Amino acid sequence: MSVSWEEFVTKHAQAVLDSALRVVAIPADAEDVAQEVFLEIFRSKRLSEFADQPALIRKMANRRALDRLRKRKPTSELDGRELDSQGHDPSEYAIAAELDKRLRDGLTFLPMREAEVFCLITFEGCSVSEIAELLNISQGAVAKSLCKARGRLSTTLGIARTEVRQ
Amino acid sequence: MNEPDQPNRNSLPWPEAAFSAELEAAIVRARQRVASPEMVERLTANVLRLTPPDEHRSFAARHLNTVWIWGGAIAAAIVLFFSYGFRQPQLPKVVQENTSLSSITKISLVRFSYSKIDEDLERAEAKAMEVSEGLELAIIRFEIRESLERFYNWSE
Numbered sequence: 001m002s003v004s005w006e007e008f009v010t011k012h013a014q015a016v017l018d019s020a021l022r023v024v025a026i027p028a029d030a031e032d033v034a035q036e037v038f039l040e041i042f043r044s045k046r047l048s049e050f051a052d053q054p055a056l057i058r059k060m061a062n063r064r065a066l067d068r069l070r071k072r073k074p075t076s077e078l079d080g081r082e083l084d085s086q087g088h089d090p091s092e093y094a095i096a097a098e099l100d101k102r103l104r105d106g107l108t109f110l111p112m113r114e115a116e117v118f119c120l121i122t123f124e125g126c127s128v129s130e131i132a133e134l135l136n137i138s139q140g141a142v143a144k145s146l147c148k149a150r151g152r153l154s155t156t157l158g159i160a161r162t163e164v165r166q
Numbered sequence: 167m168n169e170p171d172q173p174n175r176n177s178l179p180w181p182e183a184a185f186s187a188e189l190e191a192a193i194v195r196a197r198q199r200v201a202s203p204e205m206v207e208r209l210t211a212n213v214l215r216l217t218p219p220d221e222h223r224s225f226a227a228r229h230l231n232t233v234w235i236w237g238g239a240i241a242a243a244i245v246l247f248f249s250y251g252f253r254q255p256q257l258p259k260v261v262q263e264n265t266s267l268s269s270i271t272k273i274s275l276v277r278f279s280y281s282k283i284d285e286d287l288e289r290a291e292a293k294a295m296e297v298s299e300g301l302e303l304a305i306i307r308f309e310i311r312e313s314l315e316r317f318y319n320w321s322e
Contacts, residue, residue: 034209038213103193125197
């Protein structure tokens, strides 16, 4: 299949940005991640291969986003919080925002494979067989990574929830 | 709080009790995060700006000219080989066995052998020219013709 670069970028920009945004949550970081992904694809000169496999592009976006999340210094987003909280109880909103942040922080402490599997399944809605094929591992290994990731996150975020309740 | 919709988990041994409703909600919130059209537009423009326009074409399109050039060269080589290679007349044995001889010596040998065994002027001339391999053809032609004419005059 022959596809031009413009067509490729236009077609996959939304999906790559969404994948990155779900993990990093900050739009500017998501744009940087998406840009890195496209440049990597461009330099690899395997456009037709990527064009046939949108899941592979999503996997790349997830991995780069997780890398970005791990390298990120502690920051606080200033824009949008007040607007987002409209119509919600401020305390509930604060707890939700804190849990969102803790969820992302929890992802950075997971081993890369577990974080990747967790993001692809929970955020991207990929099937286990699809992830097994993408990561070149067995379906059992995917299930194991997922259960471990959930276990670790449950511990981390359970503690976090108790903290924010107090 | 509404129960979050679950992705296709293919009947995993799923530890459903591991996450609280709030944490599941945090995951659902993350899953529902989508980029705005402005972000998509900005990203597309940035990526296209950062990548050189002449390389936007697909691999096949970029290398089409190269493929044509190489394909043409190989086809021409095959045609030349089959049309010329098989029909090349044998050189006199003395020339074949002495590949280290200079071109001029080879020409002399060819001229000698053809003028002796074959009285066809054109053939001797053509053969000598072929072996000359880029030397000054005009001089060689003149010399061959002259020597063969002398040979004919002498023989008459």
